[in-house]
Amino acid sequence: MSKMGQIALIALGSNENSVWGDAAETVQKAMLSVAAVADAPAKLGGLFATPAFPAGAGPDFVNAGMAIATTRPAADLLAALHAIEADAGRHRTRRWGQRTLDLDLIAVGDCVLPDRQTHQEWRNLPLDVQQRDAPDELILPHPRLQDRAFVLVPLLDVAPDWRHPLLGKTIAQMCAALPDAMRAEVTRLSDPQAS
Numbered sequence: 001m002s003k004m005g006q007i008a009l010i011a012l013g014s015n016e017n018s019v020w021g022d023a024a025e026t027v028q029k030a031m032l033s034v035a036a037v038a039d040a041p042a043k044l045g046g047l048f049a050t051p052a053f054p055a056g057a058g059p060d061f062v063n064a065g066m067a068i069a070t071t072r073p074a075a076d077l078l079a080a081l082h083a084i085e086a087d088a089g090r091h092r093t094r095r096w097g098q099r100t101l102d103l104d105l106i107a108v109g110d111c112v113l114p115d116r117q118t119h120q121e122w123r124n125l126p127l128d129v130q131q132r133d134a135p136d137e138l139i140l141p142h143p144r145l146q147d148r149a150f151v152l153v154p155l156l157d158v159a160p161d162w163r164h165p166l167l168g169k170t171i172a173q174m175c176a177a178l179p180d181a182m183r184a185e186v187t188r189l190s191d192p193q194a195s
Contacts, residue, residue: 005039005071006109009159010081011102011142011151015052015061018088018100023062024189026088026101031066031193033084034103037077038068045157047189050150058098062189065106065154067162074108075138081105106151107141110165119143119166141165146174153186 012030014023021029024047035042045065052058070077081103088101112119114137122135122143130144141164145151152175155162160172167174175183 005069006111007159007162008068008070008074008077008108009106009155009162010034010066010068011104011106011154012064012066013050013061013102013104013150014088014100015059016098016100018090020088023059027062027064028193030084030088030101030103031064033087034066034068034081037070037072037080039071040069042069043067043158044193045154046191046193048150048154049187049189051185052098053150061150063150063154063186065151065156065158067155067158070108074105074111074113074140077108078105078138104142104151105138105140106145106155107162107164110163111140112165113138113140116166123166146177149175149178149182149186152178153183157192 012027014026016023018026020026027047031044035044043066048063050061050063052061072080085101085103090099090101119139122139146164146167152171155171156175161170163170164174
């Protein structure tokens, strides 16, 4: 690890007004708040519109991706992200429901948490179990990263060459492997921002 730490990938999303404004304003403010906890200038992606998942779960999301350098342990970084969500008025009520702000810690360098076997178990869960069950510990990289266009397409702006430590594929390769229709649902609203 360099003195600037490892690169952490963060996915941002909102589909409900917050104390910071509408969904787009909330995501933009959250990006600045996350950038403030980085150890170096952050890479801020553009904004994207994405249908809520599962279908009919609420209004379209505004999504974005960012990459930051951090020397914080993953659990500390996650706690900082949860504090930013709380500042925006996030209340965790229903899994995969509408939300003022969702900050997902997608990856920290090539860290695998808690271990390869547990990661594989969560990565291979059937969809109905994913919707019902949440892990009680941090799992990195995010176990469904490779399945989600609303995460991969925005991360192309900031970390196309980041390689999944277990799957061996880059963000660009995982995104290209998704069905065309899934990628097409994620539409660009704005270009990447300067940090």
